[in-house]
Amino acid sequence: MRNWLAKTIAVEHRNPETPAPSTNHTLAQTRIPQYLWIDGVGGYRICTGEEWVLGQAAPGNQVDLTILGDLSRRALALRRSGRDYFLQPWQDVHIDQQLVDRPTALRDGAKITVGQRVQLAFQLPNPWSSSAVLKLLSHHRWQPSVDSVILLADSIVLGPMQESHVICPFWNKDLVIYRDGNKLFCRSSFELQVNQQARSGEFELNVGDKIRSDDVSFGLE
Numbered sequence: 053m054r055n056w057l058a059k060t061i062a063v064e065h066r067n068p069e070t071p072a073p074s075t076n077h078t079l080a081q082t083r084i085p086q087y088l089w090i091d092g093v094g095g096y097r098i099c100t101g102e103e104w105v106l107g108q109a110a111p112g113n114q115v116d117l118t119i120l121g122d123l124s125r126r127a128l129a130l131r132r133s134g135r136d137y138f139l140q141p142w143q144d145v146h147i148d149q150q151l152v153d154r155p156t157a158l159r160d161g162a163k164i165t166v167g168q169r170v171q172l173a174f175q176l177p178n179p180w181s182s183s184a185v186l187k188l189l190s191h192h193r194w195q196p197s198v199d200s201v202i203l204l205a206d207s208i209v210l211g212p213m214q215e216s217h218v219i220c221p222f223w224n225k226d227l228v229i230y231r232d233g234n235k236l237f238c239r240s241s242f243e244l245q246v247n248q249q250a251r252s253g254e255f256e257l258n259v260g261d262k263i264r265s266d267d268v269s270f271g272l273e
Contacts, residue, residue, distance in 0.1 A: 084234050085259050085272035087198070090210070092269070093220050094199035100231065103131045104203065106166075109195035117201060121170045121192035128166065130158075132205060135182040137174070143167060163189065178215045181207045185217050204231055210270070223267050229257065236272075244268065 088096040099116065107126045109118035115126060129140040137158045139145065145152055146165040158164075160176040171189040176182075182205035188194065194201065202208055202217055209216045211226030227240040236257040238244075243252045245264045257263075262271045 083259055084231070084236055085257060085261075087196075087273040088202070088208075088218070088229075088270060089273065090218060090220060090270040092222060093218065095197070096218060097194065097196070097198045097201045098204050098208070099201060100204050102133075103129060105129050117186075118195045119166075119170060119188070119192050120195050121166075121190070122168065123166045123170050127170075128164075130203070131155075132182070132184070132203065135176070135205075137176075137184055137203075139164065158184075177217055178207075178209050181205070181209060181217070183208055183217055206230060220268075225268075227268070238263070 084098075084100060086098055088098055090096070097117075101116075104116040105126055106117040106119070106128050107113055107115040108123050109120045110125055113125045124143040127141075127143050128145055129142070131138045131140070138155045139147065139152065139158055140155045141152050144167055147156055147158070148163055149165075158174045160174070162174040164172045164174060166172070169190055170192050173187045173189050175185040175187065177185060184203040184205070186201040186203065187199075200218070207228050207230040208218070209226060209228055210218050210220055210223070212219065212221055212223050213226060216226065225240075225242055227238060227242075227244075229236055229238050231237075237254060238257050239254045240252060242265065243250055245251075246255065247262055257272055259272055263269070
């Protein structure tokens with residue numbers, strides 16, 4: 053399983069322009085899903101792009117990521133360049149207890165403290181994927197409320213292993229969600245029910261899809 057997973061992610065990462073499989077979905081369904089809801093595990097925000105501004109969840113605050121907590125309306129920016137991620141602070145920000153005042157590279161496992169109390173963990177859990185995960189360590193909440201934010205570069209690994217972007221402890225297998233342009237696709241080594249239709253191998257994911265198997269159950273919005 054691990055060899056299959058590494059090969060799957062590596063192929064998608066090396067060939068981002070590979071044509072997507074043909075589908076019969078309508079144009080109304082082509083918007084890339086922004087939320088992933090996994091039964092028994094949690095909810096996850098999917099963020100595309102290469103730069104994200106994080107700030108306070110306040111009325112009218114037009115930033116990419118918002119937190120209900122004591123931080124500035126525009127607290128910091130995150131930027132991805134290949135597999136590398138950088139943080140630009142706009143208020144007091146500590147990375148691993150060190151105050152930063154200029155663009156600073158983030159390593160896997162870095163702890164980010166914004167202001168006095170808001171704490172986040174930055175993770176690059178999978179060596180074959182450039183996608184990162186942001187988790188709140190303090191008692192604050194994302195707005196809208198989710199468990200974590202996934203900064204989607206190329207792929208998202210779901211499964212029971214520690215290298216997964218989302219650890220699903222009750223699953224027996226892993227699967228990969230990957231991006232091609234403005235679409236998401238799933239690649240699975242086992243059969244799934246997608247909106248009550250059997251699918252296997254590689255297929256497109258759309259807003260509103262419900263995916264199930266014996267131990268797998270998730271939806272996209």
